[in-house]
Amino acid sequence: MRCKIIYLLAMISLLAVGCNEADDGHHVDPITLNEKIQGEWGLMNLKMVDEVAKAAKTEPSEQDLSTLFNYDNFRIKFNVDENNQPTTYEVTGNVPPLFALNGYWSLSSDFQQANGEAVRIYLYSDAEKTMKTDELRLASVPGSNEEMELHLVRVSGGIAFVSYKFKLNAIN
Template sequence: MKKTSLILMFILVMQLIGCNKTDDGVFTEPITMYEKMVGTWTISKVAQKDLIAIAASSKPDQILLTNKFDFKTFTITLNVDEKFAPTTFEVGGTSPQLFLQSGYWKLNNPFPNTDGKPLVIELYSDEAKTVLIDELSISTVPGAKKTLVFDLIRESNGVAYVDYEYSLKAN
C-alpha cells in the first residue's frame, strides 16, 4: 500500500511540473533582402550592352562607360524604415539620368527568388507605390561580398535592345 501511494504521488508531482509553459524564445521577423540592400552604393563599373548585337553575335556588343559621362560620380542610396521596409531612394552624382533619380522603391520579392528569375528593384514616383517608373533587374545580389549589380534594360516593341549594367559596391 505504501508503495502504491508513493508511485501515485510521483505521477501527480510529475504532472504538475509538466504543466509549465514551454519557452519557445522571442519571435523575430525573417531576414529579407532589404537588410542587405540598404545603404549607399557607389559605382565600380558601368557597361552598355547592345542586346541586338549580342543576339546576332556581332561586335562590338559592349562598351565600358565607367570613365565616361561622369559615371564615376554615380551613387544610389536605398533607404528603409526601422522595420527594414523599403522607403525612399536617391541617385547622386552627375552621370546621365537614365532612370528615375529619386522616389520610392521596393523589390518585387523581399526574398531571393527560388525559380531563378532575377530580383527587380522597382522605382516609384509616389509613396503609395502605385506609379511604377523604372525597373532595375538585379544580377548580383549582395551577400558576404558587398557588391550589387543591376541592369537597366530598355525595350522597344517588346524587344529588349540595350542594357546598362551598373556594378556597385557598398559605401
C-alpha cells in the same frame, strides 16, 4: 542479444547528445533583401550592352561607361523605414540619368527566388507607389563581399534593345 543492448545504448546516447542544445525561445526573422540592399552604393563598373548586336553575335556589343560622362562619381542610396521596408531612393553625382534620379522603391519579393528568376526593384515617382517609372533587375545579391549588380533593360515592342549593367559596392 548483446548487439541489441549495444544498439539500444548507442541510440539512447545519440538522443541525449541531440537534446543538449538549449532553446532560448527567441525567434530571429530571416534577413530580407530590403536589409541587404538598403544603404549607399558606389559604382565599380557600368557597361552598356547592345542587346541586338549581342543576339546577332556582332562585335562590339558592349561598351564600358564607367569612366565616361562622370559615372565614376555615381552613387545610389536605397532608404528603408524602421521596419526595413523600402521608402525612398536617390542617385547622386553629376551623371546623365538612365532612370529617375530620385523617388520611391519596392521589391518584387523580399527574398531571392528559388527558380533563379531575378528579383525586381520597382522605382516609383509617388509615395503611394502607384506610378512606376522604371524597373531594375537584381542580378547579384549583396552578401559577405558587399557587392551588388543591377540591370536596367530598355525594351521596344517587347524586344530588349539595350541594357545597362551596374556593378556596385557598399559605401560605409
